[in-house]
Amino acid sequence: MADAISPPGPAGAVRFLGKEAAYWRLRIKGAGLLLLTLGIYRFWFATDVRRYLWASTEIGGDSLEYAGLATELLGGFLLAIAIMVPLYTAIAAAALTLDTSEEAVAAIGFILLVLLGQLALYRARRYRLTRTVFRGVRFDQHGSAWRYALYALFWWTLVVATLGLAYPWAQAALQRFKMRHTSYGDLAGSFAGSGSALFMRTLALWFLVIGPIICAFVVLGHTVDWDALNKMVTAGESNPLALLTGKTGETVLAVFAAGIGTSLVAALLLYPLFAAMMMRWWISGLRFGSVTAQSLLRTSQVYRIYLRFAAVLVLFLLLTFAAAGAGTFIVDRLLKPSADAKELLASIVTIVLYVVIVLGASTIYQVVVTFAMWRLGVQTAELSGADALDSVCAAGVPSSALGEGLADALGVGGV
Amino acid sequence: MSGMASATNLALAAEAPCAPAVYFDGTSSVRNKVIVAATETGLRIMAAQGQHRVLDEWAYAELRRMSGPEGMLRLARRGETLLARLEIRDAHLTSIIEDRAETLDRGGAAERRLRRKVIGLSFAAAASLIVTAAFGLPALASRIIPFIPLGVEQRLGADIDKNIRPALDSQHLGSAFTCGTATSEAAGRAALDKLVGKLAAAAALPFPLRVEVVRRAEPNAIALPGGHIYVDSGLIAQAQTPDELAGVLAHEMGHVARRDGTRTVLQTAGLSFLFGMMLGDFVGGGAVVIAARTVLKSSYSRRAETAADAYSVDLMQKAGGDPRALGDILARIVEDKDQGLKLLLDHPETKERIAAIDAVAVPGRTEPLLDATDWAALKQICAPVPPKS
Numbered sequence: 174m175a176d177a178i179s180p181p182g183p184a185g186a187v188r189f190l191g192k193e194a195a196y197w198r199l200r201i202k203g204a205g206l207l208l209l210t211l212g213i214y215r216f217w218f219a220t221d222v223r224r225y226l227w228a229s230t231e232i233g234g235d236s237l238e239y240a241g242l243a244t245e246l247l248g249g250f251l252l253a254i255a256i257m258v259p260l261y262t263a264i265a266a267a268a269l270t271l272d273t274s275e276e277a278v279a280a281i282g283f284i285l286l287v288l289l290g291q292l293a294l295y296r297a298r299r300y301r302l303t304r305t306v307f308r309g310v311r312f313d314q315h316g317s318a319w320r321y322a323l324y325a326l327f328w329w330t331l332v333v334a335t336l337g338l339a340y341p342w343a344q345a346a347l348q349r350f351k352m353r354h355t356s357y358g359d360l361a362g363s364f365a366g367s368g369s370a371l372f373m374r375t376l377a378l379w380f381l382v383i384g385p386i387i388c389a390f391v392v393l394g395h396t397v398d399w400d401a402l403n404k405m406v407t408a409g410e411s412n413p414l415a416l417l418t419g420k421t422g423e424t425v426l427a428v429f430a431a432g433i434g435t436s437l438v439a440a441l442l443l444y445p446l447f448a449a450m451m452m453r454w455w456i457s458g459l460r461f462g463s464v465t466a467q468s469l470l471r472t473s474q475v476y477r478i479y480l481r482f483a484a485v486l487v488l489f490l491l492l493t494f495a496a497a498g499a500g501t502f503i504v505d506r507l508l509k510p511s512a513d514a515k516e517l518l519a520s521i522v523t524i525v526l527y528v529v530i531v532l533g534a535s536t537i538y539q540v541v542v543t544f545a546m547w548r549l550g551v552q553t554a555e556l557s558g559a560d561a562l563d564s565v566c567a568a569g570v571p572s573s574a575l576g577e578g579l580a581d582a583l584g585v586g587g588v
Numbered sequence: 589m590s591g592m593a594s595a596t597n598l599a600l601a602a603e604a605p606c607a608p609a610v611y612f613d614g615t616s617s618v619r620n621k622v623i624v625a626a627t628e629t630g631l632r633i634m635a636a637q638g639q640h641r642v643l644d645e646w647a648y649a650e651l652r653r654m655s656g657p658e659g660m661l662r663l664a665r666r667g668e669t670l671l672a673r674l675e676i677r678d679a680h681l682t683s684i685i686e687d688r689a690e691t692l693d694r695g696g697a698a699e700r701r702l703r704r705k706v707i708g709l710s711f712a713a714a715a716s717l718i719v720t721a722a723f724g725l726p727a728l729a730s731r732i733i734p735f736i737p738l739g740v741e742q743r744l745g746a747d748i749d750k751n752i753r754p755a756l757d758s759q760h761l762g763s764a765f766t767c768g769t770a771t772s773e774a775a776g777r778a779a780l781d782k783l784v785g786k787l788a789a790a791a792a793l794p795f796p797l798r799v800e801v802v803r804r805a806e807p808n809a810i811a812l813p814g815g816h817i818y819v820d821s822g823l824i825a826q827a828q829t830p831d832e833l834a835g836v837l838a839h840e841m842g843h844v845a846r847r848d849g850t851r852t853v854l855q856t857a858g859l860s861f862l863f864g865m866m867l868g869d870f871v872g873g874g875a876v877v878i879a880a881r882t883v884l885k886s887s888y889s890r891r892a893e894t895a896a897d898a899y900s901v902d903l904m905q906k907a908g909g910d911p912r913a914l915g916d917i918l919a920r921i922v923e924d925k926d927q928g929l930k931l932l933l934d935h936p937e938t939k940e941r942i943a944a945i946d947a948v949a950v951p952g953r954t955e956p957l958l959d960a961t962d963w964a965a966l967k968q969i970c971a972p973v974p975p976k977s
Binding site (some may be wrong): 190206207208210211212213214217224227229231236238239240243257258265272306307308309310311358445524527528530531532562563564565566567 | 610612613614615616617618619654655656657658660662670671672673676703706707710711713714717718857861875876877878879880883926948
């Protein structure tokens with residue numbers, strides 16, 4: 174009889190009970206339906222996915238519950254459309270009628286859209302939190318989404334201006350903002366991760382990835398004959414590529430290729446390490462009242478996930494191209510199409526291949542990387558002081574799904 | 589008193605099937621170990637410890653199934669603002685409750701029905717969007733075009749020209765990009781003006797034409813919104829008779845007359861709205877939308893090309909030229925070059941085009957639109973570029 178009650182784990186135990194096979198089925202079916210409905214099915218798909226992930230996550234013996242409805246997401250999206258359509262129209266009309274330069278309108282429009290995107294992300298997080306129920310009590314998020322958006326715009330501008338050096342502090346500041354405004358019932362959240370600590374840990378990565386590009390620019394500064402270039406420009410040569418002909422041009426291109434190539438290879442090889450660092454740092458910084466989280470994630474586990482992703486992706490691409498090749502060959506042999514029909518066939522195959530590969534690669538990524546990272550993050554997390562979770566009083570009310578809709582309309586995504 | 593209640597509860601529990609469960613009352617996260625009894629009217633939730641005090645009673649009709657992990661029946665109460673939850677892992681009791689509470693949708697049949705309806709409606713909505721984009725948008729664009737002032741279209745053309753000219757001038761010739769400006773090319777320019785004049789007189793276009801021959805090896809011509817036409821020197825090299833060149837010019841004038849540049853802008857904006865916004869952006873699935881857009885855009889441009897061909901045939905007949913010459917030069921260009929995917933998607937198949945041209949063109953006595961001297965001069969409109977110092 175005791176077994177019939179949920180298996181009681183230690184108070185701080187965090188477990189993930191999801192099965193990859195079941196998640197594959199959920200994802201593949203969803204991708205097929207997205208294809209057939211041109212994506213309109215996404216509200217129901219996202220809801221199914223969240224229900225599965227939430228229900229599979231267990232803290233102290235009790236699983237989370239996703240209480241959101243697909244119709245709420247649809248409603249939020251329609252509301253977002255009602256807001257975005259006049260806004261887009263206004264931007265387009267301004268670009269056509271105002272005497273300002275296109276660039277100015279584009280810049281203002283871009284900033285506005287970045288702000289709206291951040292606002293949407295914050296409000297979407299609020300929707301998800303208020304739809305997350307644990308032990309009969311919901312999570313909540315308060316705080317002004319506009320303030321968050323401005324704050325995020327400020328920090329991201331700084332990140333770009335410092336070539337990414339400010340990224341750790343930006344992350345710490347934004348996480349602090351989000352967690353300070355997050356609560357579970359009457360238990361207030363906070364974030365203890367330090368930007369400086371993250372900076373020290375990721376600095377070597379920054380040198381290896383951004384360094385080669387900076388080196389390329391420094392080398393260029395010494396090789397290019399700036400005087401000659403200046404003369405050419407004053408002589409009326411307007412074409413920048415013409416300035417790069419001859420020996421100097423070859424050097425410039427070679428230096429750039431070497432710099433960007435090294436940077437790309439480094440980024441590719443180091444990304445799993447970066448993802449592991451970020452996840453460890455983020456989980457270990459989460460606090461709810463006196464409850465603290467600690468991540469015991471090992472970097473090698475993350476590398477295993479990404480290596481598996483690369484292998485599955487390569488296999489999928491090989492199989493897809495083989496199938497397309499075999500299919501075309503058979504049609505060629507059996508139907509002996511005319512030259513025109515062949516070309517039409519080729520364009521159809523190209524379009525179908527494109528859709529299959531993008532949708533397939535995204536499904537593989539969602540299962541082999543996103544799902545696996547979620548599972549890994551949950552399984553390697555440890556809570557201390559989790560007793561505080563046993564007597565939390567309920568608070569908060571469900572929020573609207575407008576944020577989700579805006580995020581959707583703006584293409585800044587969610588789960 | 590409590591002894592009495594407890595005795596009754598136990599008596600009821602003995603009759604009704606019951607099992608241990610976990611109950612959260614929705615006011616706090618306190619985890620209550622309970623005994624749930626399935627009575628005739630509903631669920632009786634009793635504390636597992638001590639006197640089996642009744643904590644709550646939920647009628648079967650109020651029960652609502654919530655999302656939960658495999659092997660657990662997670663129940664909530666319909667219409668309740670509190671998030672009270674009852675979690676039952678006992679398979680036997682779960683089965684009894686599902687039998688008695690119809691709202692729980694045993695086996696999920698009602699949920700599947702609803703989901704199938706959603707899928708069906710989503711599919712219908714997607715199909716409706718595609719049909720609207722394929723037929724509704726072009727029709728709407730045709731209705732709107734007459735209301736757009738010519739000045740707006742000319743400004744649009746100037747804007748596009750600013751962007752497209754550097755792209756066309758791939759050899760960075762600058763001012764030498766345009767043919768017919770040097771003194772040695774003046775006769776060619778005069779011949780071109782004569783040819784364009786004959787066509788324009790028959791055409792009655794809404795815009796003043798500006799035909800510019802440029803140094804580009806491609807056998808091509810482009811009409812921008814507002815009456816600006818680029819003719820590549822490669823096309824003049826390919827043309828064997830003045831009427832072949834005139835046929836292509838008349839085709840481009842067809843785009844000008846039909847205001848196809850503005851039409852494209854309107855249709856693209858409509859398509860962006862329908863497919864970019866209504867269908868939104870979602871992980872991976874965006875590929876379907878991009879593919880659908882590509883196919884629709886190519887269908888628009890194929891229609892525009894067909895219409896411009898018909899216009900060319902009509903105009904050539906009015907001007908007294910050979911309407912079939914367009915087909916001749918098209919055939920020669922296609923023979924010369926690999927017909928790539930883009931050409932295939934954007935233009936109707938050349939054979940079909942030629943057949944369509946021949947079908948509407950009334951054969952008759954024609955005489956070249958330019959005499960041999962003028963034609964020879966026009967062929968020389970692009971003198972070799974003097975080497976740069």
